[in-house]
Amino acid sequence: MKQKLLNNTEAIAIGFMAVLALVTGGWNTIVCAVIAGLLIGLSANQNRDGIIRAGVLGAIASIITAIMGYIFNSWVSTLPGVDNQAPDHLTAYPLILAVVIGTITSLVVAWIHSIHEEARRKQAFLIFMVVCAVIFPFFDQCPTLAWNGPISIANPTVGCTTSKALLWVNAVIVTMIFALQALGLNIVAGYAGLLDLGYVAFFAIGAYTMGFLNSDHLVAQDTFLKTQFGFWLVVWGSAAAAAFFGLLLGAPTLPLRGDYLAIVTLGFGEIIPIAAKNLAEVRIFEPISLFINQLFSKADAQSLDRMQNAEAFLKNTLCLIGCDPTRPFDFTAGTKGISPISPPVFGNILGIPKIYAFVNGDYIPWYFLALVLLAGSAFFIFRLRDSRVGRAWVSMREDELAANAMGIDIVRTKLLAFIIGAMFSGFAGAFYASYVSFIEPGSFAFDISVTVLAMVILGGTGNITGVILGAFITRVVDLVVLERLKQLINGITEKVFFSGIDNPALVQFVQSIADATAYKVMLFGLILVVMMKVRPQGLIPAETAAQKRKA
């Protein structure tokens, strides 16, 4: 029997990373080589031959990525419209390092993969992933920076100085925010089997809570809020607010048939951004405040007359927000958005001096904060699955009627999943608001709900590792690959095909058709449909404790 030269994972790893190296090049080649090495190592046979084979394949894959990186450096980067590259980005260093590090990665991963004892293997993987995650942002420092001599204590970033926007770190931070959401939706869709099509609403609620309570937007107006509450306090408030709305939405809907939840959440996902857009001019003389005023002033016949008088009116009104009746109250800032939202600060509370304050645009600290939050959440959800409610979720997904007959309160269990899912989304939204420091209704459109759903389904409904992997693939495709592909195609069309043709309208037309980013939603829709059809359990299907024990 003829043996296949490459298995599927290896072929995909080499092919995908080669394309990625071709469109990113320079120092990014190292990242591509490492990912290729990781995938090759993971799919290796768990014996000595497997490790050797992985090493050879890893070297080949790294050389291919390096060649692609070279093509980028020498040709793609010269195309018009492709991001400007710093000189050090295009040297031979990254290409040589890519070959070395990529090969080592595949060897190390294959070796870890071959450890037979499961507990030790998992431990080794964890250590490896932590090491990768910790050194990763420092490699990414290099792409847009000037070579700045050897590593030193004063300058620890692999010979690069920091400052400009990074290609990967920003994308990975955003990815981690999405992964956080995907983990929450995984509870809703994966554990409880509920279809939430407006998941972005809870993300928006969390983000706006952060915007209200941790920026000067409300403080500057005449409200009950006299000072910002700070990130660490508000982040819980955001989660609580999202959970509250989850309860409000889920409690009446969940006892009904499944399709109703999909419709209601879809509507809710549309309503929240619209509300955020329109609540920019709230007036104190609205019917509701008139009613409250009447209530508190024990309205008599003259009270309505009194309401014509703003001052008298205010005396009787329980004024929380917008207490200047001459001026409309700006609650959500509408389309102009809330900005700047303050970043987290360590210390500076309860008499403790300020220890450290995050700065927007200084990505590395944010990266580590996001990493810690994501890891903590994954751990929490992992433990949750083995808890009493976790068991209830799994049994309900397995067989709802039987679960009901076992004495599981189906509605309550589903509601709990819905609320905890909303909470995670709110939590992610709070972090997002503080990270980008600017929120507006347009940031919370329907496509986010779809993207997060695609992550969950792609990765494997019900599986934590799978969902995080799904988030990374989806976001890296979205933020890096499509964007760069667009630049590459534009560059090629302009320089190669249209270099002699003087017809800007035609060039623009072709470029807008070939704009890879415009196909994003279609691509994710396609992923959803294809995955449902071909592999409904996702890339890494959920395993049960029974399987774990057998392994």
Added chain:
Amino acid sequence: MAILELKNVHTYYGNIHALKGINLTVEEGEVVTLIGSNGAGKTTTLRTIQGLLKPREGSIKLNGEELTKLPPHDVVKRGVSQSPEGRLVFPRMSVKENLEMGAFQRNDKDGIAADMEKVFGLFPRMKERINQRAGTLSGGEQQMLAMGRALMAKPRVLLLDEPSMGLAPILVDLIFDIIRELHRQKTTILLVEQNARIALSVADRGYVLETGEIVLSGNAKDLAHNPEVEAAYLGGKAH
């Protein structure tokens, strides 16, 4: 006083009148069987008792306490559990996890562990397969698991819905030997069966259900020799 008592229970599926005034009692320690052909309303009766379906009329009492308006989880808490029709084990959970799910409404760790051992005593095969996924068990083993799972709730009344369904005769005998053993241990059982002969052989009393109505009832031995029952359920007329 009967431990379980149904009085004039009417249950509907939309407009379909599935139970038309069921009256039925089960005494403590008794095995009572409810026999009837396919579609008679046997499963509907058990689901109504457990609160999975709401009766439109009538009352269901456990030891004198009204169950009628209670949701299933409260009914389980009060001591009614069932091995459902078609077994419905949790396929991707292990045997042990399935059994633990049966005790979902209980908090007494020691009691749960003791009952788990009791179940293993009744079904030694379950102990051998403790970490196997329930979906990979044979039909007979799944039936044992479903019964064990129901027993884990420490029920005062155990409801069994067609435990013989789809099993080879030798396995049916095995399952019914266990029901006899449970009877010896004074477990109160309401047994639903299409296989009237074997059901009447283990039961103390029996009821015959036809299109939502009880048409006959009495001592199991008498029913087994009743000419109508013989003709309809024990004779050549198979279902």
